[in-house]
Amino acid sequence: MSGAFDEMNGLGGEIRPPYRAFAEWLGVQKLDDLKRKASEAETLFRRTGITFAVYGDESAGERLIPFDIIPRIISAAEWKRLSIGIEQRVRALNAFMYDIYHRQEIIKAGRIPEELVIKNSAFVPEMIGAEPPRGIYSHVLGIDIVRTGEDEFYVLEDNTRTPSGVSYMLENRETMMHMFPDLFAKNRVASVENYPEFLLKTLESVAPRDLNKEPTIALLTPGPYNSAYFEHSFLADQMGVELVEGQDVIVLDGQLMMKTTLGPKQIDVLYRRIDDDFLDPLVFRPDSILGIPGIFELYRAGRVTIVNAPGAGIADDKAIYSYIPEIIKFYTGRAPILQNVPTYNCRKADDYKYVLENLEKLVVKEVHGSGGYGMLVGPTASKAEIEAFRAKLKSQPENYIAQPTLALSTCPTLAEAGVAPRHLDLRPFALFGDQVRLVPGGLTRVALKEGSLVVNSSQGGGTKDTWVLKD
Amino acid sequence: MLGRTANDLYWLARYVERAESMARLIEVGYRIALLPRDEDEGYNEEWRSTLASAGCAEGYLAKYETPNARDVINYLLFDSSNPSSVQSCLAAARRNGRAQRTALTRDMWVALNDSWMEFSKIKPADVTANQLPDLLDWIRSRSALFRGAMLNTILRADTYYFIQIGTFLERADNTARILDVKYFVLLPEIEMVGSSVDNVQWGAILRSVSAHRSYRWVYKQNYRPWRIAEYLIFNRAMPRSLRACYDLINTSLDGLAQLCGARHQCHDTSDEIRRFLCEGDINAVFQSGLHEFLVDFIAKNNRLGHQVAEAYHFNG
Numbered sequence: 001m002s003g004a005f006d007e008m009n010g011l012g013g014e015i016r017p018p019y020r021a022f023a024e025w026l027g028v029q030k031l032d033d034l035k036r037k038a039s040e041a042e043t044l045f046r047r048t049g050i051t052f053a054v055y056g057d058e059s060a061g062e063r064l065i066p067f068d069i070i071p072r073i074i075s076a077a078e079w080k081r082l083s084i085g086i087e088q089r090v091r092a093l094n095a096f097m098y099d100i101y102h103r104q105e106i107i108k109a110g111r112i113p114e115e116l117v118i119k120n121s122a123f124v125p126e127m128i129g130a131e132p133p134r135g136i137y138s139h140v141l142g143i144d145i146v147r148t149g150e151d152e153f154y155v156l157e158d159n160t161r162t163p164s165g166v167s168y169m170l171e172n173r174e175t176m177m178h179m180f181p182d183l184f185a186k187n188r189v190a191s192v193e194n195y196p197e198f199l200l201k202t203l204e205s206v207a208p209r210d211l212n213k214e215p216t217i218a219l220l221t222p223g224p225y226n227s228a229y230f231e232h233s234f235l236a237d238q239m240g241v242e243l244v245e246g247q248d249v250i251v252l253d254g255q256l257m258m259k260t261t262l263g264p265k266q267i268d269v270l271y272r273r274i275d276d277d278f279l280d281p282l283v284f285r286p287d288s289i290l291g292i293p294g295i296f297e298l299y300r301a302g303r304v305t306i307v308n309a310p311g312a313g314i315a316d317d318k319a320i321y322s323y324i325p326e327i328i329k330f331y332t333g334r335a336p337i338l339q340n341v342p343t344y345n346c347r348k349a350d351d352y353k354y355v356l357e358n359l360e361k362l363v364v365k366e367v368h369g370s371g372g373y374g375m376l377v378g379p380t381a382s383k384a385e386i387e388a389f390r391a392k393l394k395s396q397p398e399n400y401i402a403q404p405t406l407a408l409s410t411c412p413t414l415a416e417a418g419v420a421p422r423h424l425d426l427r428p429f430a431l432f433g434d435q436v437r438l439v440p441g442g443l444t445r446v447a448l449k450e451g452s453l454v455v456n457s458s459q460g461g462g463t464k465d466t467w468v469l470k471d
Numbered sequence: 472m473l474g475r476t477a478n479d480l481y482w483l484a485r486y487v488e489r490a491e492s493m494a495r496l497i498e499v500g501y502r503i504a505l506l507p508r509d510e511d512e513g514y515n516e517e518w519r520s521t522l523a524s525a526g527c528a529e530g531y532l533a534k535y536e537t538p539n540a541r542d543v544i545n546y547l548l549f550d551s552s553n554p555s556s557v558q559s560c561l562a563a564a565r566r567n568g569r570a571q572r573t574a575l576t577r578d579m580w581v582a583l584n585d586s587w588m589e590f591s592k593i594k595p596a597d598v599t600a601n602q603l604p605d606l607l608d609w610i611r612s613r614s615a616l617f618r619g620a621m622l623n624t625i626l627r628a629d630t631y632y633f634i635q636i637g638t639f640l641e642r643a644d645n646t647a648r649i650l651d652v653k654y655f656v657l658l659p660e661i662e663m664v665g666s667s668v669d670n671v672q673w674g675a676i677l678r679s680v681s682a683h684r685s686y687r688w689v690y691k692q693n694y695r696p697w698r699i700a701e702y703l704i705f706n707r708a709m710p711r712s713l714r715a716c717y718d719l720i721n722t723s724l725d726g727l728a729q730l731c732g733a734r735h736q737c738h739d740t741s742d743e744i745r746r747f748l749c750e751g752d753i754n755a756v757f758q759s760g761l762h763e764f765l766v767d768f769i770a771k772n773n774r775l776g777h778q779v780a781e782a783y784h785f786n787g
Contacts, residue, residue, distance in 0.1 A: 048577075049569065049584050224570050233572035243573050247787065248473050261477045261629060261783040262731055 005149045006421055007072060007411040018075040018469050021186050026070070031418055038069050038414055041175050050171050052227040066462035067172060068413050069179070072424060072444040073187075079440055079468045082153065085338030086143050086428055087436045088328060093160060093315040094432060095331035097137040101127045101311065106330050112323045116347075120319065121368060124276060124311030126283055130300050133206040134433065137309040140199070140271075141430045142166075142443075145338070147409040154341045154406065156425065158324070160315040161308060162273050165443040165463075166429045167231035170195060170238075172465040173441070188470040190440035195429070196238035198437040203239075203269045205433035206305050215268035217241045218258055220249070222274045222290045232273050241271075251294035256304040269305045270295075276310050284310075318367040318401050319345065341406060347398040355402040356393070359386050362402040363453075364393065377453060379405050408453055411464070413446055423447045425455050426466065440468035474784035476571050477633045481785070483567040484637030487583075490560035491614035492645040493547050494607040496525050499678045501603065503671060504540055517675075518543045523652045524645075524679065527555055544603070549595040557610055561587050564617075574630045578620035586613040629730060635723040636779060643716035643772050646703055649679045651765040657696040659757060673699055680711040700761060701753035713768065714748040720775075721745050727783070735782035740775045744768075 005011060008019040015023045042064065045051070051062035074082075099105050100117050107114045117123055142163030144156040173192055177184055200217070207215035221232035223245050236243035242258060249258050249267065257264035272279065278288040280296040298304050314320065320327075322343040328336045344351035344362070355362060359378050366374040376389040393400050410421035428442035444464040445455035455461040500521035518538035522528040527546065530553055535542045550556045554563075565587035568575055575583075590610075598606055618638070625631045650657065656672045673694040677683040680703060689706065690698055706712045724741050728734045756764045780786065 046588065047581055047584060049572070049580065224566075229569075230572075233569075237573040242473060242476075244473060245475075248475055259474050259784055259787040261472050261474055263784060 004407045004421070004423065005147065005152075005409045007147075007409055007424075009412075010150065018073045018078075022071070022073060022183070025183060025186065026412070026419070034069065034414055034419070037179055038067075041067050041069055041179060044175055044178065045171070048171065050167070050230050052230065065168065065457045066448060067175065068422075068446055068448070068462050068464045069176070070412050070414055070419065071176065071183075071465040071467045072411050072426070072446075073467045073469065074426075076469055076471045079190075082145065082338070082428065083438050083440075085153075085155075085336070086430050086438060088332060088334070088337050089143060089155065089158060089324070090138075090141055090430045090432050090436050092328040092331045093141070093158060093324075094136050094138055096327045097309075097312060097315055098135045099331070100314065101130065101137075106327070109330070111326050111330050112320075116319055116323075117314065120314060120317055122311070122313035122317045124314075126296065126300075127309070127311035130309075131302065132309045133209055133302075133305055136206060136432055138312040138315060139202055139206060139307045139432050141432070142427045143430060145426045145428070146341070146406055147426070148407050149409075153338060155324075155338050156341055157318075157321070158316050159427075161313045162275065163427070163429065164228040164231055164273075165427055165445075166195060167234040168463050169429070169439075169441055169443045169466065171234075172443075172463055176465040187467065189467045190470050192439045192441040195439045196235060198431050198439065199235065199271075200239045200241070202431040202433035202437060203271055203307060206307065207268050208302050208305055210302075211268055216266060217269045217271065218244045218249075218267045220244055220246070220270055220272040220274060220292075222246075222278070226273075228273065235271075246274075246288075246290045246292050249292045249295075251292065251298060254298070254301075254303060256292070256295060256298055267304060269307060271307045276313060279306070279310060318365055319347070319398075322401065341403045344402040346393065346400040346402065351402075352397050355400070356390065358402075359390060359393075361405060363405055364389065364400055364402045367399050367401060377405065380451075380453075405453065411444075411446065413448070413464075415448075415450070420450065422450070423453050423455070424464070441466045472574070472629045474787055476574055477629065477783050478780065478785035479567040479571045480574060480630060480633040481637035481779070483564050483571070483583075484634040485641040486560040486564040486567070487614050487617050488638045488641040489555055489645070490557045490564070491611050492641075493525060493555065493557050493560070494610035494614075495679055495681065496521050496649075497544055497547055498604070498607045499675045500543065501540070502678070503675055506671065515539060520652045521547075524649045525555060526648060527553060545595055548598075548606075549593075558590065561590050561613075576620065576624040578624045579617060582613070582617040582620045586617070589613075627726070629727065632723040632727045632730075633783075636720055639716040639719045639723075640772060640776050642711055643713050643720075644769060646680055646711050646713060646716070647765050647769050647772065649676060650700060650703055651762060651769070654700075654762045654765060657700045657761060659697045669696070670694060676703075680709075682709060682711065685709065697753055697757065700756070704756065705748060705751070705753060714745075717741065717745040717748050724779075735778065737775055737778035737782050740771065740778055744771055744775070 008016060008023060010016050045064055045067060051064050096106065106112050107117060138160035140163060142159040142165060144159065145153055146156050147153050169192060203217050204215055218241055219232055219236040221229060221243055223229065233243050244258050249256060252264055256267045256270065258267055274290050277285045278290045280291050280293060281288045282293050283296040296310065299306050321340065322345045324340055325336050344355050346352045346355055355364065362378045364376040378386065408423040408425065411424050412419045413422035424444055424446040426442050426444050428438060431437040444466040445461050446464055447453060447455045448462045449460055500518055503517045515538050518540065522531050522538060522543060525547060531546050546553055546556065548557045551558055553559060565583050568580055568583040572580060621634060653672060653676050656669050673696060674683055676699060677686050682702065686702060689702065702709055702712065704713050707714045707718060709715055721741050724738050728738055
């Protein structure tokens with residue numbers, strides 16, 4: 001897309017202030033040197049094992065999410081605004097979840113349609129009346145933000161279930177510091193390395209209330225074949241907690257226990273990185289072998305804390321998304337600091353009509369989809385693709401939302417022919433326990449294909465180191 | 472620590488050690504195959520005992536009719552259907568390491584991961600006879616690198632102990648097997664009829680455990696078959712002897728007992744095996760039969776592995 005706002009060059013003319021020192025450095029680099037550094041970075045990632053296996057295909061080897069060595073830079077002032085806006089959302093989303101699993105005031109007040117919540121597949125009725133410690137449902141959040149102009153930031157999505165990518169934020173920084181120490185001498189880049197400590201503090205702060213000892217924490221992973229397995233083991237290692245699979249954990253004598261070399265040991269807080277569906281075969285999917293039979297009952301009884309709570313997906317459902325400005329106002333009494341992308345909800349007749357008439361201009365998403373699958377990017381789709389999608393949309397309009405195609409900002413990125421602008425987004429990670437904690441940074445995802453707006457790694461996206469500058 | 476973690480670490484260590492043993496056995500087999508020989512003198516027999524020492528004879532013979540250099544080397548290095556091939560060992564060690572990344576230090580992981588990545592790039596067909604020695608050296612150096620990284624970076628706690636136990640149970644098994652396959656050339660009466668072939672065999676045994684130089688330093692005399700058996704069974708200074716292995720297994724089991732505040736059956740078994748290795752002597756072994764002793768040792772060594780697994784809940 002031509003004419004997009006560029007993080008380094010703005011709309012042309014002067015280099016934007018946060019990039020000044022960097023641009024000077026970049027200006028004197030030779031393309032071959034940059035390419036050599038890029039290939040060194042890839043070797044580092046492979047050696048460290050920041051790779052993911054592809055399900056059911058061990059022989060295909062492991063894949064790597066491409067890493068671009070040119071950082072994305074955010075000024076201190078920009079970050080301040082983002083972080084205040086993120087904290088507001090984190091608190092509001094959790095207040096919303098507490099409400100809909102209790103008195104449902106927001107529905108009674110008519111601010112959000114009842115069936116949108118109650119009939120939503122992300123709503124977990126078993127959670128009604130449950131009392132999670134501190135009333136928190138989503139403790140670890142990834143807020144996807146896009147930028148379209150100097151002062152225009154939009155929240156694209158609030159990931160409130162099991163957001164991933166934070167290990168890339170940390171390893172991208174490690175890699176950059178290893179390869180370009182001189183850049184860090186010239187730029188005051190805020191450190192992100194506190195994240196594991198913040199995560200641990202957050203998890204400890206939501207331990208079951210009547211626990212009279214230091215809580216024991218464990219991280220539950222689906223196992224080495226999961227695409228985020230590196231992140232699971234990375235975080236467990238950084239926090240110094242056990243990385244467990246479903247087979248390592250049992251419910252015994254009314255407690256959650258892991259099977260250690262010394263026999264069963266109690267777990268108090270479980271940071272789970274598997275979906276609700278697989279968590280407990282007695283309550284959710286009965287065929288799940290990844291989960292722990294009986295854990296949900298323990299959770300309801302307050303014997304163990306599950307992070308994020310079951311049912312936390314309701315707050316990042318795409319059908320709920322268009323109501324988030326309402327939700328923020330309802331629970332905080334203030335206007336949202338960060339705006340939503342204008343969204344057409346195809347369950348509303350007017351919106352639906354508009355979407356059908358403007359498919360070629362819109363991005364249409366499945367309400368429950370993720371990872372960039374099942375979506376239509378109108379401006380780049382062929383006529384046949386649009387018509388095929390129209391048929392799908394007509395068969396189940398309530399299953400779709402649509403948004404205008406945003407002119408996502410670009411950032412200089414190393415491409416085959418040289419440094420060229422590519423579109424990107426930003427996922428800062430927020431933690432909520434005894435307080436809201438953020439590290440200054442996030443995961444920047446970049447669409448490596450020229451003109452592409454899809455940044456998902458499953459669709460050819462890569463990542464960049466994200467620098468938040470200090471004042 | 473999770474029981475599953477202990478299990479993975481124990482096997483990771485065994486696989487790393489096994490890869491090294493394989494490289495050493497192939498090297499010895501290859502050396503002997505290079506010796507000048509008479510027309511009808513079959514060195515294929517040598518490959519047969521290499522396979523037996525590697526514990527791979529049965530699998531090999533199910534696949535091939537007779538042992539020959541090319542097939543044996545391929546089977547021991549690259550065959551993924553052979554669970555003890557270097558290829559399988561490096562893959563399994565790396566798989567276990569990946570599953571237990573949190574228990575390993577970065578140096579240990581990088582050593583495992585690099586070995587696996589480098590080895591995966593090798594095309595078996597491209598390995599010529601001239602490159603084989605380099606490849607075998609490389610395999611041994613990778614195992615040494617992992618152990619060095621482990622010894623230099625790991626906490627002296629449960630991870631270390633399970634890795635040590637795995638390593639030295641595997642090593643003891645390997646040494647006992649090498650002795651047993653060739654036990655008949657080690658009997659004292661052989662010395663009387665010792666031929667040049669026997670001399671080659673004795674040298675081969677010592678080379679299989681990298682002890683051909685140290686033997687001379689320790690005994691200051693030519694190969695004597697019963698001395699060789701004594702050296703590999705009872706000498707506490709020889710790092711691949713059964714005694715040396717059990718000194719380290721015992722220390723690690725004691726460490727675990729202290730850490731966990733409890734002793735188990737495996738501790739008694741290990742104590743008993745070690746006591747014999749400390750107090751026994753080679754004459755007694757020959758009197759009751761070297762072969763019988765080794766068969767019994769291999770079985771006990773195996774049993775100890777099972778008892779460790781049981782004591783520390785390897786399977787949950």
